[in-house]
Each structure stands twice: as C-alpha cells, then as structure tokens.
Amino acid sequence: MRERPPPRTVKRPDRAGPADRAARFLACLETLRTAPAPCRPELDAALFQDAGEAARHLADAGERWERVLSELGREQDTYGIVGRLLADPATRDLGAGLGRAACQTWRAAAVELLPLFVRYRGRDTSRAMDEALTTASVSDLAVSAHGDLLARIGFTPAPRPRGRGRGTTVYDAASAAELLAAKAMGLSRLRGAPQIFGALLDAGPLTFRQAAQLYGLTFERPGHTQGVCAPLWLRHAGPPALPRLLGLMTPYLDDYAIGEFYLEGLAGMGGQALPALPAVTAMIERRTRIPTLASTRDGEMMLDETLLKAALNARSAILADSAAAGHPRP
Known part of the structure; x- marks a missing residue:
C-alpha cells in the first residue's frame, strides 16, 4: 500500500x-x-x-x-x-x-x-x-x-524648573547673635540658617544657647533644614559627629522632595563627606530614573534631573576638596 x-x-x-x-x-x-x-x-x-x-x-x-x-x-x-x-x-x-x-x-x-x-x-x-x-x-x-x-531646526528646549529660593541676607556675628537671642531655644525651622550660623562660626565658637538652637535645627526632623544645617553642626562639633550626620543624610538622598538639600549639605561638607561618596555615586549611575510624584511624566523627569544635577555637584565638591586635602578615595 x-x-x-x-x-x-x-x-x-x-x-x-x-x-x-x-x-x-x-x-x-x-x-x-x-x-x-x-x-x-x-x-x-x-x-x-x-x-x-x-x-x-x-x-x-x-x-x-x-x-x-x-x-x-x-x-x-x-x-x-x-x-x-x-x-x-x-x-x-x-x-x-x-x-x-x-x-x-x-x-x-x-x-x-x-x-x-x-x-x-x-x-x-x-x-x-x-x-x-x-x-x-x-x-x-x-x-x-x-x-x-x-x-x-530652531527648536527651543523645555524650560528649566526655577531654582528654589535661597536666603540672600548677609549677616555678621553681631546681627546673627541678636537675631538668635530673640528666638526660642527649641528651634525647628529658621530661614537663612546657613548664613546666620555661618557668620557665628566664622567669628568663633557658638554659645551654649546657640549650639542648642543649631542642634534642634539639625536633629529635630528630616527635611530642608536638616540638610542645610548638617554641615554647620559638623563645623561646630567636629569629625566625631560625622558618622551620625551621614547616617541621617544618606537615606534621603534620592527623596524627590528633600534629597536636593541633603546633597547640597554633602557638597558643603566637602572632603569630610567622602564616606558618603558610594551612595552619591550610586544615584548618579542609575540607569532608570528615580521614582517621583508629579502631575506629569515630564514633571517627574524634571525632578529626577534636579536630583541628578545635585548629586553631580555633590560628587564634584567632595572629590575636589578631598583631593586638595590629600585624602584617598574610598
């Protein structure tokens, strides 16, 4: 068949x-x-x-x-x-x-x-x-x-987000001390804190009351104030305070609402913030964008770009100051 x-x-x-x-x-x-x-x-x-x-x-x-x-x-x-x-x-x-x-x-x-x-x-x-x-x-x-x-092709790039407002008032030690004397000891917020305490630290050690005020600003709650005051507390308390400060700061580096301020704080610490460099570098080397909340996806992208720029600035400041001081990279 x-x-x-x-x-x-x-x-x-x-x-x-x-x-x-x-x-x-x-x-x-x-x-x-x-x-x-x-x-x-x-x-x-x-x-x-x-x-x-x-x-x-x-x-x-x-x-x-x-x-x-x-x-x-x-x-x-x-x-x-x-x-x-x-x-x-x-x-x-x-x-x-x-x-x-x-x-x-x-x-x-x-x-x-x-x-x-x-x-x-x-x-x-x-x-x-x-x-x-x-x-x-x-x-x-x-x-x-x-x-x-x-x-x-005559194409105008997307407008950049406006920078956050920064205090521009200039203080000397006398005017800074007078302003703080009128404030309560238990401060949790203070406009222009970097300029005020910077002027006092430039002039000499803080008084007990001023140090207590700065302590409250630095350690009371996470946010903008903590980020910008951390370098000031480091100047006041010295290197022994560094591990505690970095422990407070690094968890918030990629927070789209306040991470920019912590990265600004690390930049202000310069080479002393070298132990935080791996966390900053990890932010920079992400392939995907940091998850954020905004009204549009372009808005979320802009928030990530803001954090990326702050991280790049922080890394540059840390490495430049570290190199000038002769510290080896971690």
Missing part, C-alpha cells in the same frame, strides 16, 4: 481587518511580557507587522510597547525599535510615543534618541514628534550633547 504524501502547508494571506490587527498587537504585547527570551525576536517581528494598524487605532500604542520593554529591562533594544519605527512614516508617531516614554524611563534615552527625533521630524512635524523632542530636551545631558541639532 502506497503511503500518502504529507499534506502541503499552504501559507494563507493575512485576512485580519484593521481592528483585528490592533487587537492582535495588544495580545502580542501581553505575550511578550512573560515570554522566554528566545521567543522575543519572533514576537518583536509580529509587533512590527501590526504596528501600522496599532498606530491608527491606539493612541498610546508606543507608550504601551515601551512599558513592556522597560519591565523586561530591554533598554538597548528599545533604541533600535524606536529607530526602526521612526524610519517608516506609517509608524513614525508610534515611534515618537515609544521614544518619548523611553526618555521618561531611562536616563540615557534622551541622549540616544534626540538625534533620531531631529532627523525624522521633517518640515510637516506632528504633535507626537514635537512632544518627543520636548521631553528629550528636559535632559541636561541631551541638550549639552545635541544642543547644536536643536538650534539647527
């Missing part, structure tokens, strides 16, 4: 409608979220196949795609996917949305993607592309590296 030949596999055309392809795109994203790594290239190809319809039917298709990629830690793959999507006019806005979300997730993304946004912006730019450029320009590193590209 003759064996029957195996049935031929006939590749049928994809008859899925536009809405079906968009739904298939979402299903593929969910599959990718939990798929083993060897399956990812095939799933990526399937997503590209339906990306055009997804772009037409899903306003947040790019953001959804980026969310899955970031959950999987696929930073470098993200940049390649964005470039491929931007190169195709049918998926350009989807690529802009994905790239914008990547800038809000990964610190290096804006530096990597801003040149692509500029290249594919074109004369008839879309809202999605302008929003991607605006988000990328929030990054100080991206603007520093590619500011000439933005200038070439």
Whole structure:
C-alpha cells in the first residue's frame, strides 16, 4: 500500500481587518511580557507587522510597547525599535510615543534618541514628534550633547524648573547673635540658617544657647533644614559627629522632595563627606530614573534631573576638596 504524501502547508494571506490587527498587537504585547527570551525576536517581528494598524487605532500604542520593554529591562533594544519605527512614516508617531516614554524611563534615552527625533521630524512635524523632542530636551545631558541639532531646526528646549529660593541676607556675628537671642531655644525651622550660623562660626565658637538652637535645627526632623544645617553642626562639633550626620543624610538622598538639600549639605561638607561618596555615586549611575510624584511624566523627569544635577555637584565638591586635602578615595 502506497503511503500518502504529507499534506502541503499552504501559507494563507493575512485576512485580519484593521481592528483585528490592533487587537492582535495588544495580545502580542501581553505575550511578550512573560515570554522566554528566545521567543522575543519572533514576537518583536509580529509587533512590527501590526504596528501600522496599532498606530491608527491606539493612541498610546508606543507608550504601551515601551512599558513592556522597560519591565523586561530591554533598554538597548528599545533604541533600535524606536529607530526602526521612526524610519517608516506609517509608524513614525508610534515611534515618537515609544521614544518619548523611553526618555521618561531611562536616563540615557534622551541622549540616544534626540538625534533620531531631529532627523525624522521633517518640515510637516506632528504633535507626537514635537512632544518627543520636548521631553528629550528636559535632559541636561541631551541638550549639552545635541544642543547644536536643536538650534539647527530652531527648536527651543523645555524650560528649566526655577531654582528654589535661597536666603540672600548677609549677616555678621553681631546681627546673627541678636537675631538668635530673640528666638526660642527649641528651634525647628529658621530661614537663612546657613548664613546666620555661618557668620557665628566664622567669628568663633557658638554659645551654649546657640549650639542648642543649631542642634534642634539639625536633629529635630528630616527635611530642608536638616540638610542645610548638617554641615554647620559638623563645623561646630567636629569629625566625631560625622558618622551620625551621614547616617541621617544618606537615606534621603534620592527623596524627590528633600534629597536636593541633603546633597547640597554633602557638597558643603566637602572632603569630610567622602564616606558618603558610594551612595552619591550610586544615584548618579542609575540607569532608570528615580521614582517621583508629579502631575506629569515630564514633571517627574524634571525632578529626577534636579536630583541628578545635585548629586553631580555633590560628587564634584567632595572629590575636589578631598583631593586638595590629600585624602584617598574610598
């Protein structure tokens, strides 16, 4: 009896409608979220196949795609996917949305993607592309590296957040002592504390009452006052106080509300804050942005940029002062 030949596999055309392809795109994203790594290239190809319809039917298709990629830690793959999507006019806005979300997730993304946004912006730019450029320009590193590209297309970077107000009143020892004499001993807040106690410490040792006031400001509660007063207490109490102060400060370095002030305090300590350098460096070397709470994702990105800038300033101050004093790095 003759064996029957195996049935031929006939590749049928994809008859899925536009809405079906968009739904298939979402299903593929969910599959990718939990798929083993060897399956990812095939799933990526399937997503590209339906990306055009997804772009037409899903306003947040790019953001959804980026969310899955970031959950999987696929930073470098993200940049390649964005470039491929931007190169195709049918998926350009989807690529802009994905790239914008990547800038809000990964610190290096804006530096990597801003040149692509500029290249594919074109004369008839879309809202999605302008929003991607605006988000990328929030990054100080991206603007520093590619500011000439933005200038070439006449694009104005996102406005920088206003700096926090700083006291500008100048005190001498007499006026500082007079002001503190009128205050209660148990202080928990004092505007211009660095200038006031700085003037007194420049003139000589603090009185018992002044030291008690500074102690309250430094150790009463976490926040702005503690951050800026810690270097003053170190000047008053000397090196034995350093471990306690750093123990108070380092847990708050990445706090989006008050971390900037603790980093400013470490910068003020200079080389004495060298034991805190690993914590500062860890902040700087994060691949992802520090989780924050703001009304928009661009706002959250700006808060992370503020902390990053403060951390870079603190590291520079610590290392410069340490080198001048001849201290070895930890």
